[in-house]
Amino acid sequence: MRRLSYAMNLSVDGYTAAPGDDLSWSAPSDELFQWWSDRVAETGLSLYGRRLWDGMSSHWPTADQQPGVTPAHAEFARRWRDLPKVVFSSTITEVDWNARLVTGDAVAEITRLKAEDGGRMDIAGATLAAAAMRAGLIDEYAIVTHPVLVGGGTPFFTALDSWVSLELVETRTFADGIVLTRYETRR
DSSP: OOOEEEEEEEETTSEEEBGGGBOGGGOOOHHHHHHHHHHHHHOSEEEEEHHHHHHHHHHGGGGGGSTTOOHHHHHHHHHHHHSOEEEEOSSOOOOOSSEEEEOSOHHHHHHHHHHSOSSOEEEESHHHHHHHHHTTOOOEEEEEEESOOOOSSEESSOOOSSOOOEEEEEEEEOGGGOEEEEEEEOO
């Protein structure tokens, strides 16, 4: 059975994107970027909502071919392209870059994927993660908190009908005061 992890950058006030989908506040240090790259290398399957997919698929497929690309960015681009991906959307009709499209019930498909053998699945995109969170499907939360208040935007967490008990399993401090807290869901 696969484990499902929800990992994203967020502001101290709990947002994954500022108003207007602004992510400029979350530019990673080299150390944090390497952590994200290593995480991609350790992931068996990545699940994307359409909005985050649009951003990732517009940059990373060819990022290693851009002038002046750093070795770390080239490595991430290769890892990202090689990673199997599932994109959940009812508004697009095709995906590429080692991905397949699901237009139906996201919770049913994530439940099916969790029942399979394989490496960890990462869910990316706050809207998609909210559906999985409400359904009780998330096994781990990896929260990378940046020392900034953005005042609104896309929240990391969704409203829940009941509490979810978590166990802290890791903390790490990166450059510029960025803190990773990783929790496992208590079942």
